[in-house]
Amino acid sequence: MMTRRFFIWTLQPRSALALACFSLIGLIAAVSFSRQPTTIHVRIAEDGGFMPDSIKAHVGEPLRLRLISDDVEHTFALGQSPVRPVTFKPGEPVNITLSFDKPGTYTFYTTTPSSLNFWRMRGVIEVSGDGEAQAADIPLYVHLGLELDKEHESDEEHVELANQPSAERGAVFVNQIPATMLTSDYYVLHSPMETFDELRGEPALQMLSDLVVWDVVAYVWAQHTTSAALIAGEKLYQVNCAACHGENGAGDGQFADEMKAIAEKNNDEHGIQAPTDFTDAEHLLEAKPAILQGLLLRGGMGTGMPMWGTIFTDEETWDLVAFLYSFQFKYQGVHQ
Ligand code: HEC
Incomplete structure (x- = not known):
């Protein structure tokens, strides 16, 4: 306090006024600068995607963004947050304000399948400040030491089912199902095929046909999800996955043909592949939930x-995994 008063006394009245004016201008500039949103120009992935794709923010301070499309319609979606995706068209910029209550790195992305590489359109918001950072969970497959590419390969014969396994038909045998199969530890680590094999060995189910045992597998799978999870999973699927895997899971989304053509031309198992067809029993019935999630x-x-x-x-991710199995199993009657 003392030093400041001393400082002003030594100034000429006029320069004190000038100083006051300057600091007022400074203050106004700072305020209007902070009101100025960060502009993100957006183009299809092949022409640059989100520009810039790295933004800084601070906990508790609003982050204003102005989203401008330079070509076609795009969407701004923010991962791991309840923020609703915002769609914007060329010539119709949109302003949004985000705020963060935890430091960490947040990923933004598009849900509009604007071009073949639309899924590469991503960026990050680095949020600094006080508080505990967003905790990144160790994925289950890492925790369990599962090898994603190896575990999934199977030399077993192809599963072919004459009709879709029905959880409702399988429910009749509820009393013959070993209790361990209804634990989540069991679910994450077993493929439907392994569960089928185990049930096939149950003395109480010996007289059932293979098709009916598959109904029991569908019933077991139904016990590991809920109708709310399936609805949430389907919503996420239609927005984020259908462009490649197809609305009905048949691997026939809008980019499927193009990806298939690239795969055939390159003939490289590490390069672009055709999107998986989830209606084909081979993929899902032989896959453990922990592997699919991984x-x-x-x-x-x-x-x-x-x-x-x-x-x-x-x-x-678990809602999505549960929903994927519904391309194989009929849950009606068990989940309303
Ligand atoms: C840009 C296209 C694209 C999008 C979008 C996409 N996928 Fe895929 N997905 C693929 C391709 C291609 C493969 C096949 C990879 C391979 O053969 O190794 C695949 C494979 C998978 C597999 C492994 C299947 C198996 O049996 O090996 C799962 C699970 C999967 N996708 C789930 C999803 C989900 C869930 C979404 C949405 C959240 C999604 N995918 C979005 C292209 C896509």
């Missing part, structure tokens, strides 16, 4: 399957 989190490392680990919460 592939989803990590992505296909160059195959064209995006990595979603920084985008979905743990719960969302």
Whole structure:
């Protein structure tokens, strides 16, 4: 206090006025500068995607963004947050304000399939400040030491089912199902095929046909999800996955033909592949939930399957995994 008063006394009245004016201007400039949103120009992935794709923010301070499309319609979505995706068109910029209550790195991305490489359109917001950073869970497959690419390969004969296994038909045999199969530890580590084999060995189920045992597997799988999770999983799927895997899971989304053509031309198992057909029993019935979740989190490392680990919460990934199995199993009557 003392030093400041001393400082003003030594100034001429006029220069004190000038100083006051300057600091007022400074203050106004600072305020209007902070009101100025950060502009993000957006173009299809092949022309640059989000520009800039790295933004800084501070905990508790609003982050204003102005989203401008330079070509076609795009969407701004923020991973691991309840922020609703915002769609914007060329000539119609949109302003949004985000705020963060935890430091960490947040990924933004698009949900508009604007071009073949739309899934590469991603950016990060680095949020600094006080508080505990967003905790990154150790993925289950890492925790369990599962090898995603190896575990999933199977030399078993192809599963072919005459009709879709129905949880409702399987429910009749509820009393013959070993209790361990209903624990989540069992679920994450067993493929439907392994569960089928175990049930096939149950003396109480010996007289059932293979098709009916598959109904019991569907019933077991139904016990590991809820209708709310399936609805949430389907929503996420239609927004984020259908462009490649197809609305009905048949691997026939809008980019499927193009990816298939690239795969055939390159003939490289590490390069772009055709999107998986989830209606084909081979993929899902031989896959453990922990592996599917792992592939989803990590992505296909160059195959064209995006990595979603920084985008979905743990719960969302399990909702998606549960929903994927519904391309094989009929849950009506068990989940309303
Ligand atoms: C840009 C296209 C694209 C999008 C979008 C996409 N995928 Fe994929 N996905 C692929 C491709 C291509 C493969 C096949 C990779 C391979 O053969 O190794 C694949 C494979 C997978 C697999 C592994 C299947 C198996 O049996 O090996 C899972 C699980 C999967 N996708 C789930 C999803 C989910 C869930 C979403 C949405 C959240 C999604 N994918 C979005 C292209 C895509």
